[in-house]
Amino acid sequence: MTTLVAPTPEAGSKPAQIMDAAGTLFLEHGYSAVSMDAVAKKANVSKATLYAHFGSKEELFRAMVACECANSVMAGIWDDAMRLPAADGLRLIGRTFVRFIASPKALGLYRMVLGEVLRQPQLAQAFYDSGPAETFQRARQFMSHMAERGELAITDCDLATHQFFGLLKANMHMKLLLCLSERPSDADLERFVDAAVDLFVKGYAPAGR
Amino acid sequence: MTTLVAPTPEAGSKPAQIMDAAGTLFLEHGYSAVSMDAVAKKANVSKATLYAHFGSKEELFRAMVACECANSVMAGIWDDAMRLPAADGLRLIGRTFVRFIASPKALGLYRMVLGEVLRQPQLAQAFYDSGPAETFQRARQFMSHMAERGELAITDCDLATHQFFGLLKANMHMKLLLCLSERPSDADLERFVDAAVDLFVKGYAPAGR
DNA sequence: GTCTATAAATGGATAGAC
DNA sequence: GTCTATCCATTTATAGAC
Numbered sequence: 215m216t217t218l219v220a221p222t223p224e225a226g227s228k229p230a231q232i233m234d235a236a237g238t239l240f241l242e243h244g245y246s247a248v249s250m251d252a253v254a255k256k257a258n259v260s261k262a263t264l265y266a267h268f269g270s271k272e273e274l275f276r277a278m279v280a281c282e283c284a285n286s287v288m289a290g291i292w293d294d295a296m297r298l299p300a301a302d303g304l305r306l307i308g309r310t311f312v313r314f315i316a317s318p319k320a321l322g323l324y325r326m327v328l329g330e331v332l333r334q335p336q337l338a339q340a341f342y343d344s345g346p347a348e349t350f351q352r353a354r355q356f357m358s359h360m361a362e363r364g365e366l367a368i369t370d371c372d373l374a375t376h377q378f379f380g381l382l383k384a385n386m387h388m389k390l391l392l393c394l395s396e397r398p399s400d401a402d403l404e405r406f407v408d409a410a411v412d413l414f415v416k417g418y419a420p421a422g423r
Numbered sequence: 424m425t426t427l428v429a430p431t432p433e434a435g436s437k438p439a440q441i442m443d444a445a446g447t448l449f450l451e452h453g454y455s456a457v458s459m460d461a462v463a464k465k466a467n468v469s470k471a472t473l474y475a476h477f478g479s480k481e482e483l484f485r486a487m488v489a490c491e492c493a494n495s496v497m498a499g500i501w502d503d504a505m506r507l508p509a510a511d512g513l514r515l516i517g518r519t520f521v522r523f524i525a526s527p528k529a530l531g532l533y534r535m536v537l538g539e540v541l542r543q544p545q546l547a548q549a550f551y552d553s554g555p556a557e558t559f560q561r562a563r564q565f566m567s568h569m570a571e572r573g574e575l576a577i578t579d580c581d582l583a584t585h586q587f588f589g590l591l592k593a594n595m596h597m598k599l600l601l602c603l604s605e606r607p608s609d610a611d612l613e614r615f616v617d618a619a620v621d622l623f624v625k626g627y628a629p630a631g632r
Numbered sequence: 633g634t635c636t637a638t639a640a641a642t643g644g645a646t647a648g649a650c
Numbered sequence: 651g652t653c654t655a656t657c658c659a660t661t662t663a664t665a666g667a668c
Contacts, residue, residue: 244541245538247455251661251662260635261635263634266633266634271662324537325537325541326538328533329538331601332602333452338602339601341601342598342601370618373615376593376595377618379594380590382589383592384586385589391540392551394547394548414626417623417626459643459644460642471645471646471651472651472653474644474645474646479645
């Protein structure tokens with residue numbers, strides 16, 4: 215239950231090797247399909263060593279999820295977005311977000327967390343807090359800011375943020391999660407984001423326009 | 424690989440008992456956490472009998488998914504929706520859809536399919552075809568119809584349909600999937616749907632309005 | 633800390649009687 | 651078709667030497 219290693223262990227160390235191997239294997243095959251033997255083998259470490267650093271398979275899994283969530287791509291865009299006109303800011307947020315959720319890593323992680331939710335409820339909270347929650351909070355601030363500047367006629371910022379991310383995911387996210395379509399090209403993603411922003415901006419256009 | 428029993432076995436029969444038990448257990452605990460022993464026990468059937476009807480655990484799983492998908496709530500609404508004004512039709516579709524995806528059964532099924540996608544790719548396709556694909560197709564026809572009637576300025580019906588369902592899911596669906604929020608009340612769902620429809624209708628309002 | 637070897641349990645699938 | 655009993659592979663976790 216307790217965490218034995220730091221969220222991001224120093225590169226090259228045994229824990230780092232192990233978490234690296236675990237990340238790859240889990241994301242590729244899913245949680246329960248990966249044995250501790252396989253992890254130990256891939257990490258070039260004995261199983262006993264593995265258990266010396268991570269008390270159980272569940273703990274290794276949680277540590278891996280936390281580590282993957284810790285390095286989000288979304289972190290660096292918010293200051294820029296705030297300074298742009300609404301539509302441009304939304305496009306920047308949208309592009310970054312869509313590229314992220316369409317990445318194999320994010321898809322695999324999401325699939326796996328959902329697959330494990332029922333057996334490890336704490337995991338869902340940890341995942342949400344270290345990933346989506348942060349992004350949502352920032353986006354909400356953006357919406358609030360745009361409402362104050364009079365660029366968007368938003369009354370319920372929570373709702374608007376939900377809606378925007380909903381538009382960005384749409385069925386594309388589902389089809390990617392189900393492995394029913396290839397990752398769209400960047401050009402396709404861009405058109406998709408533009409369409410979402412257009413709809414959103416029209417829907418929240420201030421009255422006098 | 425081959426299906427041994429009909430998609431919906433006659434009620435009361437052994438296969439029906441088994442699929443019922445499997446459905447409950449799988450949706451509650453997830454695929455790999457449920458043993459064939461547990462299914463047999465819950466179904467009041469010996470394990471050998473179980474294997475006489477379903478060749479393997481995977482096959483039982485696929486049969487269960489197909490059965491759950493076969494009885495969708497979405498089936499009966501389309502004719503009504505087509506006859507209504509755009510906004511009302513969208514609200515009808517939206518309410519039905521949102522109630523469905525917020526149901527414990529749909530959530531559990533979706534979680535499980537995602538958790539198994541990597542190990543059983545055929546499953547994802549089967550799930551999509553027997554569930555979401557049908558709904559999407561119908562909704563697309565609705566959009567096309569409304570565009571023809573001039574009620575909505577839609578040029579790309581696929582895109583618009585994606586967007587509408589995206590708005591209906593939004594973060595609510597994610598939080599429900601992660602078990603991070605209780606099922607919203609029907610009143611909350613209705614307000615949520617109304618907001619989605621409002622945004623959508625504004626965004627696709629014909630020019631002369 | 634790290635390894636080899638192994639314990640202990642679980643789970644998927646089957647044999648053979650009725 | 652159904653049951654009881656069992657096989658065999660796999661997997662988590664640990665014991666004990668270095």
